[in-house]
Each structure stands twice: as structure tokens, then as C-alpha cells.
Amino acid sequence: MSYVDDNILFYSGYHRSIKKMMKVLRDYEYVSGQLINLSKSFLYLHEKVPIGDCSRIREVTEIG
Numbered sequence: 001m002s003y004v005d006d007n008i009l010f011y012s013g014y015h016r017s018i019k020k021m022m023k024v025l026r027d028y029e030y031v032s033g034q035l036i037n038l039s040k041s042f043l044y045l046h047e048k049v050p051i052g053d054c055s056r057i058r059e060v061t062e063i064g
Helices: 015-032 051-061
Strands: none
Touching: 015 051
């Protein structure tokens, strides 16, 4: 979902899915010339996601 300059991405928590999402974001940066400010980005994870998985997701995405 997108609104003005904000985007919400939905994806599964599988490692492969996360890697693909990050590739799409890097490709967007390359094609558009715009940079995504990861320090202003947020991850919202379901409360039932195990802490270890949350840490892994944050590490892979470098968000949060």
C-alpha cells in the first residue's frame, strides 16, 4: 500500500521472502535514484513472532 511518500509492505517472515523484499527495495533505489532512509523505517511484527525471528529479521533488513 502506498500513500504520498509512505509505503506499507506485507510479506511472510521467511528468510527467502525477506531477502527478496530487500532486493526489490534496492532495485527501486537503483532505478529511481531515490534512497530509502532505513533509520526512518519501521518494522511491525506480529506479537506471536518469536524473539529470535524478530532479531534475525531486523538483522537482515537493517531496520529497527
